Amino acid sequence: QKEVEQNSGPLSVPEGAIASLNCTYSDRGSQSFFWYRQYSGKSPELIMSIYSNGDKEDGRFTAQLNKASQYVSLLIRDSQPSDSATYLCAVNGDAGNMLTFGGGTRLMVKP
Amino acid sequence: SAVISQKPSRDICQRGTSLTIQCQVDSQVTMMFWYRQQPGQSLTLIATANQGSEATYESGFVIDKFPISRPNLTFSTLTVSNMSPEDSSIYLCSVEGSAYEQYFGPGTRLTVT
Numbered sequence: 230q231k232e233v234e235q236n237s238g239p240l241s242v243p244e245g246a247i248a249s250l251n252c253t254y255s256d257r258g259s260q261s262f263f264w265y266r267q268y269s270g271k272s273p274e275l276i277m278s279i280y281s282n283g284d285k286e287d288g289r290f291t292a293q294l295n296k297a298s299q300y301v302s303l304l305i306r307d308s309q310p311s312d313s314a315t316y317l318c319a320v321n322g323d324a325g326n327m328l329t330f331g332g333g334t335r336l337m338v339k340p
Numbered sequence: 341s342a343v344i345s346q347k348p349s350r351d352i353c354q355r356g357t358s359l360t361i362q363c364q365v366d367s368q369v370t371m372m373f374w375y376r377q378q379p380g381q382s383l384t385l386i387a388t389a390n391q392g393s394e395a396t397y398e399s400g401f402v403i404d405k406f407p408i409s410r411p412n413l414t415f416s417t418l419t420v421s422n423m424s425p426e427d428s429s430i431y432l433c434s435v436e437g438s439a440y441e442q443y444f445g446p447g448t449r450l451t452v453t
Contacts, residue, residue, distance in 0.1 A: 260440075261439060261440045263441065263442075271446075271447075272430075272432055272444040272445060272446050272447045273383070273432075273444050274444070275341075275441055275442070275443060278439065278441055280439065317382060317383070319442075321440045326371050326388070326436055326440055327373075327385060327388065328385070328440070328442055329385075330382045330383045330384075331382060332381070332382045333382050
């Protein structure tokens with residue numbers, strides 16, 4: 230069974246700090262990796278996608294992928310209170326279009 | 341990304357009844373997905389809906405309980421049948437964009453009493 234694991238948190242960081250969110254996955258054949266942000270009472274919003282080993286930066290967000298270690302992470306620089314949300318890691322396998330979601334990490338950014 | 345709407349946004353239903361949730365997209369998409377998010381939990385895929393074919397259900401979900409229609413490339417419905425309190429969840433549709441990205445509708449919050 231394909232699994233995606235995340236620390237449920239909450240992860241608490243002060244405003245302006247770097248928040249580091251981590252995700253591991255079990256399916257070595259996984260090809261595509263996504264980070265979603267979900268505010269309370271809202272639906273998930275795609276914020277980053279990454280497909281190859283290394284770093285991918287988009288504004289204050291950096292996704293990091295290490296397929297050998299089956300590990301993907303999301304760094305949020307200069308964290309703001311508005312970044313407080315649950316962050317979901319999602320992984321697409323090597324067959325089909327389905328995404329498997331992790332349990333999510335709740336991030337709290339304190340002013 | 342596509343603009344996705346869902347109806348209803350929320351509903352309170354009595355046990356034993358059925359509710360049909362609609363998902364409308366502003367552009368044609370091949371793949372549509374239905375998820376369930378139970379309180380405090382992550383997303384669980386119910387089924388994949390392709391136009392012109394039967395929906396593909398994930399383990400633990402059956403067509404009799406969650407019938408799905410996909411009449412065209414911009415619309416799909418999910419019915420939650422013979423509801424029980426355990427069906428109280430948020431139901432989300434999503435569509436596939438490029439490179440396996442998925443975009444979600446606003447969700448339907450269902451409470452079964």
